[in-house]
Amino acid sequence: MSEPSEKSKHGEHAHHIVSPMVYVVILISLLVGTALTVWASFIDLGFWNPIIALAIATTKATLVVLFFMHVKYSTKLTMLTVGAAIFMFLTLISMTLSDYISRAWGSW
């Protein structure tokens, strides 16, 4: 019962049933990622600690979005919506942070 896809007769796109094996692989990857990020947090890497923690978190989030949330198998509209959310969030956060970083520019 774990066929990769079930073709719809309308043919526009198939409703993709993701197989449990994919979910198991993603689960293991997420558990490994968690172990890795906790392990890394016990090592003093100075400046790199937050970067590594956020990089691993982003990798885990990407796996969840692509496979658990089926974005890899979904319509272009869904992909565009997800992309728009990420783009909008990054735009807002970088504009806000660049304001706070540069506000006192030259005043010291």
Added chain:
Amino acid sequence: MPDSHTIVHGGSEVEHHEHPAYLRHHFESVEQQADTTNFAMWLFLVTEVMFFGGMFTAYLIYRNWYYPAFVAGSHQLDVRWGTLNTLVLIISSFTMAMGVWCAETRRKRGLVLCLILTMILGLSFLGIKTIEYSEKIEKHHVPGFHYSLQSFTDPQSDPAIYAEYHDKALPVDMARHTEVYFSLYFALTGMHALHMIIGIAILVFMIVRAQAGAYTSGHVTFVENFGLYWHFVDIVWIYLFALLYLISRHQ
């Protein structure tokens, strides 16, 4: 043209064709209906990204402003509880994904089991969060009138934390800003926990409906879209775990 609507409507009555009961009349096909609902759910999640995004941004800005206070505040969190909760939530996301698969392949008992497991794991997460919160209440680290600076102005008075981090005492004006850290900690984890509570309430509703066979007769939209919500809440926690528990351990 006010009449055109009735004409078209009349026309479609004549061409009325067979379709499943769950296909609403304003959709062409089941696929179109599923895509539309899926799109709507994602739009909701975009607003959720913005909602949590605002709080994450506030956290990053205040962390830069009151860096020593945020580091000291973060040292009050126990990585072991945080890790355990991360594992619980990731496994609950897996059981939810399996629930969607069971619905898609019309396995009623499997679906009910997956939903119950997801609910139990969600409740476990909240239980662990309660242990963490009650520790903060005991130490008077909840922002408000009874907030205590003792752990930060005199770190050796807090032996368990001192043994692990050997924090230096903060001057009172900086120590006061640990309250900002805990405000954001409670705002972020509290809003996350509220999402979990809402999710668990919907899970209870879904378990009852699933037992009646609601999602295993070809119409899986509700389970699928709830899955999206549950995974989103998981993603928020993945970032909360990194930002609140992990990034300040060595600073």
